[in-house]
Amino acid sequence: MIKSTIAELQHEFDKRLKRYTGTNEVSDLWLPFLVAIQDALPEDDNGENTLANNQILYPICIKCLEKFENNTEQINNRDFAEICLLIPEMSVDKGLWFGLFYKKHIGVKYAHLWIDWAEYTEENELNWAGAWGIYEEAKKFVSDPDECVEIDKAYRAFAIRFQEWDQQEYQKEQVKKQPKNRTTVIKRKTQTRSSFEIMMAVEPRTKRTPVRAPIKNQTSLDTDDDPDCQLLPECREAVRLEYSRMLDMSNTSLIGGERISCIPSNIRRGSTISALMNIFTIDQVLRRQSCVPINDTLDENFLNVSCIVVDERDPFDDHIRRQILEKRGINYALMENYSIEKMNLPSILAKNKIGTKIEKVQLGGTMYEFGKKLGEGAYGYVITARLESNPKVTYACKIQHPPTVWEFYILTELSRRTIRKAGQFDLNQRIPTVYRLIEYNDYSVMFMQRAPQTLLDFANYHISRDRYVPLCYQLYYSIEMLRIFDYMHRLRIIHCDVKPDNFMVLHCPTIFSTKKESCGPIPSLMLIDFNRSIDLKLFDNGTAFVTCVPKKELACVEMLNNRPWIFQHDLFGMVYSIHVLVFLSYMTVCEDEQRQDGTMTTKAKFSKRIHDIWKEFFYEFLNIPDCQHLPDLNAWADRLELLLFEEAKRLKLKDTDYTNMFRIKLDTHLNQFQPTPPPAPTN
Numbered sequence: 001m002i003k004s005t006i007a008e009l010q011h012e013f014d015k016r017l018k019r020y021t022g023t024n025e026v027s028d029l030w031l032p033f034l035v036a037i038q039d040a041l042p043e044d045d046n047g048e049n050t051l052a053n054n055q056i057l058y059p060i061c062i063k064c065l066e067k068f069e070n071n072t073e074q075i076n077n078r079d080f081a082e083i084c085l086l087i088p089e090m091s092v093d094k095g096l097w098f099g100l101f102y103k104k105h106i107g108v109k110y111a112h113l114w115i116d117w118a119e120y121t122e123e124n125e126l127n128w129a130g131a132w133g134i135y136e137e138a139k140k141f142v143s144d145p146d147e148c149v150e151i152d153k154a155y156r157a158f159a160i161r162f163q164e165w166d167q168q169e170y171q172k173e174q175v176k177k178q179p180k181n182r183t184t185v186i187k188r189k190t191q192t193r194s195s196f197e198i199m200m201a202v203e204p205r206t207k208r209t210p211v212r213a214p215i216k217n218q219t220s221l222d223t224d225d226d227p228d229c230q231l232l233p234e235c236r237e238a239v240r241l242e243y244s245r246m247l248d249m250s251n252t253s254l255i256g257g258e259r260i261s262c263i264p265s266n267i268r269r270g271s272t273i274s275a276l277m278n279i280f281t282i283d284q285v286l287r288r289q290s291c292v293p294i295n296d297t298l299d300e301n302f303l304n305v306s307c308i309v310v311d312e313r314d315p316f317d318d319h320i321r322r323q324i325l326e327k328r329g330i331n332y333a334l335m336e337n338y339s340i341e342k343m344n345l346p347s348i349l350a351k352n353k354i355g356t357k358i359e360k361v362q363l364g365g366t367m368y369e370f371g372k373k374l375g376e377g378a379y380g381y382v383i384t385a386r387l388e389s390n391p392k393v394t395y396a397c398k399i400q401h402p403p404t405v406w407e408f409y410i411l412t413e414l415s416r417r418t419i420r421k422a423g424q425f426d427l428n429q430r431i432p433t434v435y436r437l438i439e440y441n442d443y444s445v446m447f448m449q450r451a452p453q454t455l456l457d458f459a460n461y462h463i464s465r466d467r468y469v470p471l472c473y474q475l476y477y478s479i480e481m482l483r484i485f486d487y488m489h490r491l492r493i494i495h496c497d498v499k500p501d502n503f504m505v506l507h508c509p510t511i512f513s514t515k516k517e518s519c520g521p522i523p524s525l526m527l528i529d530f531n532r533s534i535d536l537k538l539f540d541n542g543t544a545f546v547t548c549v550p551k552k553e554l555a556c557v558e559m560l561n562n563r564p565w566i567f568q569h570d571l572f573g574m575v576y577s578i579h580v581l582v583f584l585s586y587m588t589v590c591e592d593e594q595r596q597d598g599t600m601t602t603k604a605k606f607s608k609r610i611h612d613i614w615k616e617f618f619y620e621f622l623n624i625p626d627c628q629h630l631p632d633l634n635a636w637a638d639r640l641e642l643l644l645f646e647e648a649k650r651l652k653l654k655d656t657d658y659t660n661m662f663r664i665k666l667d668t669h670l671n672q673f674q675p676t677p678p679p680a681p682t683n
Contacts, residue, residue, distance in 0.1 A: 006056065009036050027079040030064045034083060054090040061087045069104055081107030085116060094120045105141075111150035114138035118158065128162055302492060303566075305542035308627050310564045314547045315534045316496070321406060324538050332405045335412055337436050339364055345443040349399060360388060363445060364438045370397065379404075379531075385447060395435065396450035400531075403444035408437040410493060410530040413537075417491045427487050429523040430480075431530075451504035451526055453666050458505055459580050461662050470655045471611055472512050474581045475644040477503075479637050480525045481574050486633035488527075489567050492536035495527060498573025499554060500580045502529045508663040510656040512648035536566075544627050557589060557600050557622060566627045575621045579604065582614055589622060599623055613643060 004012075013033045022028050037060065041053040064083050068074040084106050088094040098117040100106075107113035114134055122131040135155045142151055313320050332338055346361050349370065359370045369391065371384040380400030387393045398407075411434045418427045433449040455477065462469050481503070488495070495502075507524040536543065544564035549555050556572035558565035579587035583604040592601040600622040606615050620631050 004036070004040060006037065006040060009033065009040060023073075024077070026064065026068060026074055026077055026083065030060075030083060031079045034060060034086075057086065058090045061090075065106075069106065075105055076109060078110060081110055081113065085112055088116065088120070094124070108141040109144070109147070111138070111142060111147040111154070114142065114151060115154045118154070122158065122161075128165065131158060132162070302490075302536060302541050303628050303630075308542050308544045308564055308566075309540065310544050310546055311539065312546055315545050316532050316547065316549075318404065318406070325409075328538060330409075332409065332439075335409070337412075337434065338405070338408065338439070339437075340439045341441075343441060345399070345440040345445065349443070349445075364436070368397075380443075384450070394450060395447040396432075398446045398448060399443055400446075401443050403439050403442065404531065405437060405439060405444060407529075407531045407533070408434055408444075408446055410533045410535060413535060414488070414491060414493055414530075417493075418487075425483055425487060426523070427484065427491070430484050430526055432526065432528055449526075451506060451528075453505045453662075454501045455503035455505060455525065455577060456500040456580065458508070458662065459500065459584055461659075463584055465658055467658065468584060468609065469581050470651070472644060472647050472651055472655070473659075474578070474611075474614075475640050475647065476509070476512070477525060477581060478578050479640050479644065480523075481577065482633045482637035482640070484525065484527055485567075485570055485574055486637065489570070489633075493530075494534040494536065494567060495530060495570050495573070496532040496534055496549075497529055497554075498527075498570050498577065500577040502527060503577060504528055505666060508659060508666050510660055510663055512644065512651060542627075553586065553588070557624075560589075564627055567630055568624055568627070571621055571624070571631070575618060578614075579618075582610060611643075613640070 013029065016029055017025075020029060034057065037057060038053075041056065061083055064080070065087065068080055074080045084101060088097040091097055095117075098113070098120065101113060102108065102117075114137070118131040118134040121127045121134060135151070135158065138151050142148055315321075341364065346363075348359050349361055361368055361370060367388040368385045369388050371386070374382040374384060374396060376382075379402075380398060382396050382398050385395045385397035411431060414431055415428055415433075435447045435449075437444065437446045439445075458473075458477075459469065485495075504526040505524070506526050507522055509524075534545075544566050546559075546562060546564055548559040548562075549569075552560070554573065554576065556565055556569045557563075558568050576587045579585070579602060583602075585604060588603040589600050590603050592599040599619070602618055602622070617636070624630060
């Protein structure tokens with residue numbers, strides 16, 4: 001029997017399509033047409049479709065998807081799901097399509113979708129936690145007994161592979177020994193390998209026979225050397241456009257090439273895996289806040305390396321940042337509360353047009369009222385904003401040109417990495433809450449929590465009354481700073497712009513307790529302006545920098561001496577801020593003339609009113625030996641706490657009476673600025 005040609009099949013399909021009057025077009029026409037096309041196409045030696053065959057099948061499947069993707073009747077049609085699930089096998093990005101199908105509920109009733117998705121996530125992304133979450137999510141949609149049996153069978157096979165992989169990882173951890181030579185510093189001009197690359201190099205892939213022959217991942221649509229790009233001229237542009245369209249449509253796809261390295265502690269160490277444990281929900285897998293794989297514990301071993309390696313790139317350069325993020329496969333669009341508008345910011349909000357009049361502007365589908373300007377810098381300004389529908393909900397709105405999403409990324413990562421425990425230190429209460437970010441072509445607009453007074457305002461308040469800051473307040477705010485940076489640095493974030501006007505005052509006590517257990521959890525300072533921050537999770541362990549900041553007065557000692565730095569920059573800014581509290585003046589660093597051994601100190605004079613502990617404090621923090629021998633922030637905080645309890649017993653009423661006005665004003669402002677989150681962006 002002679003097979004029909006592709007042209008003949010297409011002609012016959014078109015004729016039947018014009019005459020069709022039934023109710024199930026997919027099952028009656030499209031599926032038989034695809035089956036006939038597949039029969040007519042030649043197969044390779046393994047019985048699989050070739051790339052040339054895919055070039056013919058792919059556009060047909062795409063047309064079927066486009067025609068019925070919003071048809072409520074066909075969404076639940078198994079034949080339609082089978083046609084759609086052919087697309088990922090021929091696509092340049094399978095994960096993107098699976099995310100889109102989930103979003104539109106295409107094929108979610110059938111085991112085929114979930115098994116293919118989980119296998120892709122496991123094999124191509126090495127994302128074990130993501131695959132586990134997909135099997136878990138399948139329980140919500142698959143109800144047919146036969147489909148459940150199929151899911152359970154695939155899941156149990158996955159659980160065995162998961163245990164084997166986990167046991168291998170555990171054995172490697174047991175035999176691995178880290179050398180601890182902390183004296184070597186190596187300069188390297190080449191680009192630093194990311195932690196992701198190292199993990200990919202050492203972690204073995206699980207060997208098993210795939211359900212279908214895999215198609216190689218295409219790294220770029222513009223790479224002519226890639227065999228997956230050798231499409232027919234009439235097909236190549238269609239695939240390119242379709243790929244771009246899917247990128248715009250689906251904001252829930254998995255991050256390509258990313259691997260979650262954190263395995264929940266309750267299934268580590270070869271323990272028995274019970275059926276379908278609730279570890280990750282699908283939303284956490286698809287739209288997880290953290291874009292970087294991290295463990296759910298604070299990182300204590302960042303500097304536990306044989307040597308410090310200097311990365312001579314500028315970590316503050318936006319182009320360098322984008323290169324690093326692109327290499328890691330991090331996509332801002334996957335982060336919650338982020339939206340993009342493919343247009344310019346309304347001109348009324350441009351930096352040079354903002355006046356004192358309250359303006360009503362619609363941004364991202366929500367109407368806001370913008371008031372007075374709170375601050376201004378080289379790249380943007382901060383302005384008050386409130387919801388028109390609820391004027392009591394007030395924000396600090398940061399508008400920047402050119403648009404940047406870096407601060408939004410850093411604050412989201414910090415919030416994600418912070419471990420919240422009742423009654424203990426909570427970094428999330430010491431950093432601004434970000435409610436929304438909208439990226440325009442020319443500006444970015446970020447709505448944040450607002451606080452009214454800075455630590456610099458607190459110092460100026462005392463100067464205006466010709467008073468020094470009492471020792472209790474010096475200690476109280478210094479302890480808070482030490483706790484913030486001790487916690488934040490273990491989360492591998494460097495702020496890199498620490499100064500007294502970047503600390504917002506949240507609490508100003510007039511009575512200090514003399515009992516240690518009563519201090520701690522109440523936040524007193526909030527650190528803001530993370531626009532220059534560095535995420536060390538994007539670099540190898542032990543990576544240091546040598547870039548110097550433009551403002552020399554805020555440059556740490558290491559920058560001035562062209563020595564590598566990591567956390568020293570933040571510690572210098574912290575000391576700079578404490579100096580303002582202690583001396584009511586900005587800090588200037590110089591060599592100690594009394595020692596004459598290169599020791600650095602502050603030019604300010606340590607008079608009798610300055611407590612002796614500050615001389616020791618400034619000496620230790622201004623003379624850090626190297627990146628691997630940093631001061632113990634937690635130990636210093638405990639030490640200052642003990643002194644605070646002793647000083648509280650001697651505190652006089654007159655020392656707190658005059659700060660009462662500052663506290664009342666602060667509390668009044670803070671009570672006004674407790675906003676609820678604005679409406680979530682619609683994508």
